[in-house]
Structures are given as C-alpha cells and as structure tokens.
Amino acid sequence: MTAIPAIETTDKNTIKRFQEEKLQQLLAYLQARSPYYQHLFKHRDIDIGSIRFLEDLTRIPMTTKADLQDHNRDFRCVDAGQVADYVTTSGTSGDPVLLALTDADLDRLAYNEALSYQCMGLQRGNSLQLTTTIDRRFMAGLAYFLGARKAGIGIARVGSGVPELQWDTIARVQPDALVCVPSFLLKMIEFAEANGIDYQRSSVKKALCIGEPLRNPDFSFNALGQRIRRHWDIQLFSTYASTEMATAFTECEHGIGGHHHPELIITEFVDDEGNPVPEGQPGELVVTTLGVEGMPLLRFKTGDIVQPHNEPCACGRTTLRLGPVIGRKNQMVKYKGTTLYPPVLFDLLNDFEEVENYVVEISSDEFGEDEITVRVGSNRASEELLLKIKDRFRAKLRVSPRILFAPIPEINRIKFPENSRKSVTLIDYRK
Numbered sequence: 001m002t003a004i005p006a007i008e009t010t011d012k013n014t015i016k017r018f019q020e021e022k023l024q025q026l027l028a029y030l031q032a033r034s035p036y037y038q039h040l041f042k043h044r045d046i047d048i049g050s051i052r053f054l055e056d057l058t059r060i061p062m063t064t065k066a067d068l069q070d071h072n073r074d075f076r077c078v079d080a081g082q083v084a085d086y087v088t089t090s091g092t093s094g095d096p097v098l099l100a101l102t103d104a105d106l107d108r109l110a111y112n113e114a115l116s117y118q119c120m121g122l123q124r125g126n127s128l129q130l131t132t133t134i135d136r137r138f139m140a141g142l143a144y145f146l147g148a149r150k151a152g153i154g155i156a157r158v159g160s161g162v163p164e165l166q167w168d169t170i171a172r173v174q175p176d177a178l179v180c181v182p183s184f185l186l187k188m189i190e191f192a193e194a195n196g197i198d199y200q201r202s203s204v205k206k207a208l209c210i211g212e213p214l215r216n217p218d219f220s221f222n223a224l225g226q227r228i229r230r231h232w233d234i235q236l237f238s239t240y241a242s243t244e245m246a247t248a249f250t251e252c253e254h255g256i257g258g259h260h261h262p263e264l265i266i267t268e269f270v271d272d273e274g275n276p277v278p279e280g281q282p283g284e285l286v287v288t289t290l291g292v293e294g295m296p297l298l299r300f301k302t303g304d305i306v307q308p309h310n311e312p313c314a315c316g317r318t319t320l321r322l323g324p325v326i327g328r329k330n331q332m333v334k335y336k337g338t339t340l341y342p343p344v345l346f347d348l349l350n351d352f353e354e355v356e357n358y359v360v361e362i363s364s365d366e367f368g369e370d371e372i373t374v375r376v377g378s379n380r381a382s383e384e385l386l387l388k389i390k391d392r393f394r395a396k397l398r399v400s401p402r403i404l405f406a407p408i409p410e411i412n413r414i415k416f417p418e419n420s421r422k423s424v425t426l427i428d429y430r431k
Helices: 012-033 035-043 054-059 065-070 103-120 139-151 163-173 182-194 223-231 342-350 383-397 408-415
Strands: 085-088 098-101 127-130 154-157 177-180 206-209 235-242 247-250 265-270 283-289 300-306 333-335 338-340 357-364 370-377 402-405 426-428
Touching: 012 035, 012 054, 012 265, 012 283, 054 265, 065 300, 085 139, 098 103, 103 139, 103 206, 103 235, 103 247, 127 139, 127 163, 139 154, 154 163, 163 182, 177 182, 182 206, 182 223, 223 235, 223 342, 235 300, 333 370, 338 342, 342 357, 342 370, 342 383, 357 408, 370 408, 383 402
Parallel strands: 127 154, 127 177, 177 206, 206 235, 357 426, 370 402
Antiparallel strands: 085 098, 235 247, 265 283, 283 300, 333 338, 357 370
C-alpha cells in the first residue's frame, strides 16, 4: 500500500456522500443482525430508512461504554463459529469490555494500521520493532503486527519492557522504526547512555508513539515529546485509537493531527448535553464504525475530548484531523476553583528531569470537593525539588496539588499492576 486511498484526497462533499452510503449499509446490517440495535430501533420507534444523511444521526441515541458492558452479548452480530479473535479493552476507565472479531474484521484492522504506517512514510522493505504486547487479548499489538504484514513491512516482536533486549534486537535486526509508549523511549535512552550504546547512530529513525500524548493543542511537542527529542533526534508520530472503534488516527510527517479514514469510521463531536459543537470546536468524540462485522457500533461515546481540524494537509489528505486528547470527560477535575484535566498534570511532571516516575490520585473530601494527590518517585527528592514542582504548578495552573515523595519501586508497583497491559498514571477514587 503506497498510494493514499482516493477517498482521503477528494473533496468534503464527496466524502460526506460516501459516508452516508456506508451508513445506510450499516443501519441495514444492524437491523438484520444486532439484537441490541434491533431492540433500540423498535423501542425508540426509529425508522432506519429515514436516516439518510449524517445530520440525521442525532435522531439515534448514543451508545455508551456502560451499554457495551451491560448488554455485551447483544452487540454481537455473528455466531461463535464466525469469530476469529476475541479482544478486550484495557479496563483503564472501567471493567474490560469483550469484543469479538471476524476474519473480515482482522483484515480491516490490518488495513487500518497499514494506513498508519503509510502516514509515517513506511513502506514495503522497511522494518519495525514492536515494543508492545501482542498477547493478553490486546488489540493494538495485534493490529500493528497485521498492519505490518499487509504493508510488506518486516517486524520484530520484542514485547514490552527490557531495554537491554530492545537494544540487542535493534543491533541484530536494524529496524527503521519502533512502535512504543513514548515514556519508554526515555527508559531506552537512559539504558543506552548507562551502557555506552551509541543510540544516535542506530538504525531507528522513527517511532509510532501510543498510549500517551506527545503534542500540545497547537501541535508543538509537549514536555514528554521535548524531553525525548532533546536526547534522541528521531521522528515521533502520535496516534489515537481505541479497541471499541478498531480504528487509528495517526499523524503524518507534518505533525498536525491524526488523519481520519472515512472508509473506516464516522465522527461526531458533541457537548455535555450531546449536541453537536460548532465546527472546529473541541467536543467529546462520538464514533460510528464502518465495515465491522462482529460488533459494529453506532454513535459510540468515546469519553475523549478532542478538537477536530478541517483544513487540508500538505500530505495530500483532505480528511479531518484530530488534535491531541484534551482529557476524558469523566476525569475532569474541579480543584480549588480551577477546572482541569489530568493530562495537564502529566505534562508538567514530565518536564522534570529529576522525576523518575509518578502517579496522580483524585479523590473527594468530606464535602464532596475534588482532591488531587501526586506521588512522585525521584532519586533526588528534597525540599528544594518539592518547592520547585509546586511553584511550576502554581505558575501554569494557579493551583498546586498535594505532592508526596515515595520510593521509585513503590510507585512502579502502582503504575504496573500485575496482569495489566497498560501503565496506570491516574487513579480516580471518586464515585
């Protein structure tokens, strides 16, 4: 796959008509196959024939993660004999949700990630190193592997952690790119510097960074991105995805947002009341999956607050682009009169070279007000560092949370719980 799909370079009206045709096909499929949506259409007296345009979607109630959890089996549109793979969500924002994929869904997943590699400028003959797990019912690792196969890209499946094994594989395989959590790049840099590895001259020139934001809303690198780039001059590519939508929005070399693939997903952006926000304004992302056989979703609320950008990109794509995730709707914090989302806390903490690791805890006090506690691990813990961190918070956010130093291994035990596929940076104790 080398050429950009034609639908991603055409005019917006053509894209809209294309998606409206796909939407009608999806509605007919759900009416015929999905117990959950069959009940919804009947109970809400929805005539799917009247849903002809994207604007008509607002007549259909949105699907929530709680719906998926409570009625999971009813979302399945195929019998067990057609299921090729079972995956679950990570469970970082609730109990993991089980999703069933058919052979066609796996092909769609491969196509999706092949597009991501295309956005990065990778093609047949390149190779990459996968530093994320492909087991534990993890969709992302599987998607990156399948996408590489479809794109003709060689892949070394190293898995998560173990910087020594990562560098040994880089020396042996000479990959062009990594797929990794960006903060893990700092661990790899630290190991390389401690062991005399000339990482600046390694074969790795690009990294597809998952799970953590790299950019600010204006697309400049945030503190984490800047720290990586200060040490290692490689191209960093942000991506946004979720297991439920089985689709990724990956930025190209121009670094101005993750590209939308209209053949795979319909997007909406809504306010707190579920109404469409003005064009170009931040809102909660709501998605409708296209081309999914096993468990397609109609108007699924992701919970993520993002800003869409509609100007054509210099890469040739005319589709919308997603800016960095501003925060999750259910993680908004009102602290001492200031409204904020946890990513701004992470960004400030990532800017401190002295901070080895951290976790942020949100709780409620006796009056029901939000409280924030930050547990920081550092080999240079001191009153001076504590004041330095507090002053930075006050300067940027006008408030400073409660900050406690804790042993680095203790925080690592919290951040990497047993059997978890993702690191835990935020713990929300609020009901």
